[in-house]
Amino acid sequence: MADVQAVIFDIGNVLIEWQPERFYDSVIGQDRRRAMFDQIDLHGMNDAVDRGGNFRDTVYATADAYPDWRPEILMWHDRWIEMATPAIDHSVRLLRALRVADVPVFALTNFGIQTFEVAEPVYPFLREFDRRYISGHMGVIKPEAQIYRMVEEECGLDPATLLFTDDRVDNINAAMARGWQTHLFEGAKGWADRLVAAEVLTQEEAR
Secondary structure, eight states: OOOSSEEEEEEEETTTTOHHHHHHHHHHHHHHHHHHHHHHHHHHHHHHHHOOOOHHHHHHHHHHHHHHHHHHHHHHTTGGTTTOOOOOOHHHHHHHHHHHHTTTEEEEEEOOOHHHHHHHOOOGGGGOEEEEEHHHHTOOOOHHHHHHHHHHHHHOOGGGEEEEEEEEEHHHHHHHTTTEEEEEEEEEHHHHHHHHHHSSSSSTTTT
């Protein structure tokens, strides 16, 4: 296996919990949330934002299309930060430990332009990457092959030297198809163990 020249983090559910369903369950109850998500493709709406669509315009257009759910849909815009919480503290420590160890650390994330602007002041560690590949600015989302190709071309590193973690199997499979080293994120402890196995952190540094 090639030496690791850069470690690449997804953000949602790797560094920050992203749980819209949990938020809506707490606000409108599980039954109404299920009914709303069954009727409206809210994750598809979010994909449009992640591709670079204007956050407010995209959410408001969806709310206009479903007037019976308008107040609930607008929460996706007005209370978005409550869906993206809390930070996953051990993952943040790993990000910072890699930087202290002089290992280049990148972000590759499906994230809207405006939503990232909302998240940055709340989560200052989002500014700590050596390179940030944010889908909203790139106009393409994971798991489409083009976004991985764009990362390779911009950073100039051999794909076999990139170690990438993501919580979604389809995103991981797409990276594997490009020859990247990968880790399916199922918890920070497993990711820490993977970084130790890759010899980019020691056991002590990965705690």
